[in-house]
Amino acid sequence: MDKKVKNIIICGVGGQGILLASEITSTALIEAGYDVKQSEVHGMAQRGGSVIAHLRYGEKVYSPLIEPGTADIEVAFEMLESVRYLPYLHKGSSVIVNTHKIYPPSVATGNEKYPSDILSRLTAKKLNLLPLDAFAIAEKLGETRVVNMVLVGALSSFLPVPEKTFLKVIERRLPAKILKVNLDAFLKGKAAAEKRKEEQEQR
Amino acid sequence: MKKTKSAQKKQLLSGNEAIARGAYEAGVRVASGYPGTPSTEILENFSLYKESYSEWAPNEKVALEVALGASFAGVRALATMKHVGLNVAADPLFTSAYTGVRGGLVIITADDPEMHSSQNEQDNRNYAFAAKVPMLEPADAAEAKEFMKTAYDMSEKFDTPVLLRTTTRVSHVKGLVPIGRVKTSKGKPGIEKMPQKFVMLPANARKRRVVIEQRMQDLTEFAETFSENRIERGDNKIGFITSGISYLYVKEAFPEASVLKLGMVYPFPEKMIRHFARSVKKLYIVEELDPFIELHVKAMGIECTGKQRVPAYGELDSLKVRQAITGKKGKKLYEAESIPLRPPNLCPGCPHRGIFHSISKLGLFVAGDIGCYTLAALKPLSALDTCVCMGASIGTAFGMEKALGKDSLGKIVAVIGDSTFMHSGITGLLDIVYNGGFSTVIILDNRTTGMTGHQPNPATGMTLSGETGTTVDIEALCRAIGVKHVYDVNPHDIKATEKVLRRETAREEPSVIITKSPCVLLPEMKKRKNKPLYGVITENCTGCRMCLKIGCPAIEWVPLNEKEALSLGLKPKQKGHSRINPVLCDGCSQCAPLCKFNAINLVKDRDG
Numbered sequence: 125m126d127k128k129v130k131n132i133i134i135c136g137v138g139g140q141g142i143l144l145a146s147e148i149t150s151t152a153l154i155e156a157g158y159d160v161k162q163s164e165v166h167g168m169a170q171r172g173g174s175v176i177a178h179l180r181y182g183e184k185v186y187s188p189l190i191e192p193g194t195a196d197i198e199v200a201f202e203m204l205e206s207v208r209y210l211p212y213l214h215k216g217s218s219v220i221v222n223t224h225k226i227y228p229p230s231v232a233t234g235n236e237k238y239p240s241d242i243l244s245r246l247t248a249k250k251l252n253l254l255p256l257d258a259f260a261i262a263e264k265l266g267e268t269r270v271v272n273m274v275l276v277g278a279l280s281s282f283l284p285v286p287e288k289t290f291l292k293v294i295e296r297r298l299p300a301k302i303l304k305v306n307l308d309a310f311l312k313g314k315a316a317a318e319k320r321k322e323e324q325e326q327r
Numbered sequence: 328m329k330k331t332k333s334a335q336k337k338q339l340l341s342g343n344e345a346i347a348r349g350a351y352e353a354g355v356r357v358a359s360g361y362p363g364t365p366s367t368e369i370l371e372n373f374s375l376y377k378e379s380y381s382e383w384a385p386n387e388k389v390a391l392e393v394a395l396g397a398s399f400a401g402v403r404a405l406a407t408m409k410h411v412g413l414n415v416a417a418d419p420l421f422t423s424a425y426t427g428v429r430g431g432l433v434i435i436t437a438d439d440p441e442m443h444s445s446q447n448e449q450d451n452r453n454y455a456f457a458a459k460v461p462m463l464e465p466a467d468a469a470e471a472k473e474f475m476k477t478a479y480d481m482s483e484k485f486d487t488p489v490l491l492r493t494t495t496r497v498s499h500v501k502g503l504v505p506i507g508r509v510k511t512s513k514g515k516p517g518i519e520k521m522p523q524k525f526v527m528l529p530a531n532a533r534k535r536r537v538v539i540e541q542r543m544q545d546l547t548e549f550a551e552t553f554s555e556n557r558i559e560r561g562d563n564k565i566g567f568i569t570s571g572i573s574y575l576y577v578k579e580a581f582p583e584a585s586v587l588k589l590g591m592v593y594p595f596p597e598k599m600i601r602h603f604a605r606s607v608k609k610l611y612i613v614e615e616l617d618p619f620i621e622l623h624v625k626a627m628g629i630e631c632t633g634k635q636r637v638p639a640y641g642e643l644d645s646l647k648v649r650q651a652i653t654g655k656k657g658k659k660l661y662e663a664e665s666i667p668l669r670p671p672n673l674c675p676g677c678p679h680r681g682i683f684h685s686i687s688k689l690g691l692f693v694a695g696d697i698g699c700y701t702l703a704a705l706k707p708l709s710a711l712d713t714c715v716c717m718g719a720s721i722g723t724a725f726g727m728e729k730a731l732g733k734d735s736l737g738k739i740v741a742v743i744g745d746s747t748f749m750h751s752g753i754t755g756l757l758d759i760v761y762n763g764g765f766s767t768v769i770i771l772d773n774r775t776t777g778m779t780g781h782q783p784n785p786a787t788g789m790t791l792s793g794e795t796g797t798t799v800d801i802e803a804l805c806r807a808i809g810v811k812h813v814y815d816v817n818p819h820d821i822k823a824t825e826k827v828l829r830r831e832t833a834r835e836e837p838s839v840i841i842t843k844s845p846c847v848l849l850p851e852m853k854k855r856k857n858k859p860l861y862g863v864i865t866e867n868c869t870g871c872r873m874c875l876k877i878g879c880p881a882i883e884w885v886p887l888n889e890k891e892a893l894s895l896g897l898k899p900k901q902k903g904h905s906r907i908n909p910v911l912c913d914g915c916s917q918c919a920p921l922c923k924f925n926a927i928n929l930v931k932d933r934d935g
Contacts, residue, residue: 138671150501152337160339161467162501165443166364171702172669174499177501188500188572188581191646193660204669210661227883228669233707233875234884234903236667249661268910324623 129182131190135209136201137226138175146177148313152293153181156285163188199279202226204244218252220278223258254320261312270309277313340504342363342497345468347372349475352507355405357397358493359390362779364444365498366437371854374791376435383791386750391419398432398439401516410438410451421458425535426525427486430514433478437493440615441642450616455593458598459539461546462593464488464571468502547594555590566607567616573613579645604629615643673702675881676913678844681818683710684877685825690838691740694724699777707878721755724766737832741768746776759837760809767832768839773846793842812838859914860930867926874918881911
């Protein structure tokens with residue numbers, strides 16, 4: 125086991141299921157034998173606002189907060205949000221971006237434009253970029269609410285946790301009625317991430 | 328690291344879940360509180376232990392009084408609140424230090440440095456000093472659970488209430504917590520008359536005041552040997568005195584340094600502090616918010632550095648601590664990019680939006696209050712002009728009215744939610760009636776406490792344990808106080824709402840308008856069938872942007888160029904048209920009457 129503490133930022137828009145995604149990831153890491161601290165903010169941060177969760181794992185984790193410039197992985201549930209937390213990242217950080225857009229109020233009302241160059245801005249920063257249309261994958265599965273599980277699947281391909289551990293954790297956590305579609309979402313997300321990684325390696 | 332199979336089960340718990348578990352393991356029998364971020368989940372989780380009684384009180388003062396009463400009856404009791412809640416409960420707090428306890432009494436204060444979800448960031452360690460009550464401060468969830476058990480033992484041993492302080496990053500951080508067994512309480516429940524201890528008449532209180540002094544001395548002695556006040560010996564070049572979450576930041580930033588960690592932040596282990604200070608070459612105090620430890624250490628005549636370097640406001644993290652102590656900037660970070668902000672917003676279908684739109688149209692000054700509706704202060708509604716504390720809307724509106732006299736008639740309204748009105752709005756309304764005012768008070772009755780995550784309150788008729796309680800009739804309550812003009816409105820009916828608002832604000836008598844419509848996030852609202860869907864008939868839309876003024880997240884602006892406008896059959900100069908996002912539309916219908924060109928219409932009744 126790698127003893128060094130690893131840092132994951134999970135960000136997006138309130139209501140996207142970020143808290144559940146980070147809880148499932150934390151639980152899976154614990155099952156794999158790691159110490160974990162997971163930080164989130166409730167209350168005002170919800171209601172469609174920008175949301176960030178910190179997740180740290182390793183042999184022994186002290187601080188629950190990730191220092192700016194030290195996040196190893198960022199999972200952005202929404203494209204614009206991937207840029208908002210840039211100061212947490214460093215050269216070579218892996219960034220999983222859901223390319224689905226949710227307009228913030230100023231864009232929805234036509235007072236500002238949604239930046240069209242998000243992905244190229246990230247590429248210019250020398251980040252290890254992994255764009256993914258998690259919304260489209262979820263839509264294909266017939267349930268747009270499983271976007272979070274698609275992204276957990278993608279994230280899992282970066283983590284030292286066996287697939288079966290993740291599946292077990294999801295099974296334990298979710299009610300039977302919605303379990304299958306969530307497991308499918310996880311696997312599709314994982315496969316999509318692995319495919320992208322392969323393509324990038326070949327290049 | 329090897330994967331060890333320890334006999335003790337560990338669970339991933341938040342600080343709040345751990346506190347609930349700690350209360351359970353400590354055998355707490357009665358728990359009361361008022362919801363407030365970041366404290367809310369403590370009682371929500373404790374209420375799952377059905378063998379104990381738990382409740383939402385109307386406010387924190389009542390919550391502490393209920394817990395104190397349970398303690399007087401000889402059982403272990405818990406009161407939970409956020410930092411500003413302790414201001415409300417300060418009255419019983421200060422005198423409970425005099426009465427002491429029978430069953431153990433612990434009061435949780437959950438502070439919010441950085442104001443993630445609060446109106447201020449006061450440092451409630453000052454209450455421990457001011458009320459002469461010991462305070463424990465855990466650093467993470469595992470400590471939070473253990474400290475709860477320690478707190479109850481201390482409370483009974485020293486005959487005192489005990490404060491346990493968390494901060495947002497303790498309450499809402501999840502970590503591994505070893506699960507322990509339940510201890511049966513040694514206390515004997517029953518009625519015992521102890522007037523000299525419980526009746527704080529001056530003659531008794533003067534005697535109890537002396538008891539407090541002795542108790543604080545005893546606690547100071549106890550602090551010297553208390554295992555959670557501990558020295559972690561490292562490099563003696565620099566030493567840190569710290570507590571709570573700040574301890575974790577220090578360990579992260581300076582793993583090699585010597586640390587004195589205070590598990591009890593008041594009273595102080597003075598001998599231990601002197602001994603530690605002598606053993607290190609340079610002494611730093613790292614604490615969030617006020618220089619609470621620092622002032623005490625300095626008053627002891629010990630040289631140390633604290634707020635001179637460490638920020639006195641906002642949250643810390645390990646980077647801030649490292650930079651403050653070393654004075655070095657550290658490596659260069661990616662700069663924040665300029666992108667559109669994403670503030671929180673009233674939800675699509677929120678009933679509050681309708682009344683605030685009418686208020687905004689009438690250009691009223693709005694004395695506001697605490698809740699989701701505080702978000703009405705943001706653009707484009709911009710319909711909330713003050714926000715001070717729970718219940719303040721009514722008193723401040725009345726104060727403005729008294730200051731300005733008749734000139735203010737029809738210009739000012741107070742706006743308050745149902746839960747906030749129950750909390751501390753009723754007394755403000757009493758003042759208006761009693762002292763002959765003409766203020767208009769709008770009570771936003773959405774059948775829940777929205778912002779903190781949908782807790783029931785006396786006006787909802789449900790209890791924390793999910794049972795049906797007695798529903799307070801807000802209208803009858805207002806009438807009983809003496810308000811003659813009380814009117815219900817459906818806030819989704821924008822035109823009717825505006826009419827009532829115009830009439831009542833012009834009235835030279837006190838009046839109350841109750842907007843009645845449930846929060847759309849309530850489960851019964853989410854599940855409702857045949858939710859209507861509204862849409863924009865593009866060819867009717869003139870691009871006047873009226874519908875955008877209510878700030879509904881479901882209504883979007885589609886910009887157009889000349890060619891695009893023509894292809895849609897619109898005038899070439901039209902800059903764009905509105906669109907309703909069907910995924911977000913909740914079918915509230917508020918937007919439809921705003922469109923003078925009949926472009927917004929019911930698309931269909933759909934299955935929800």
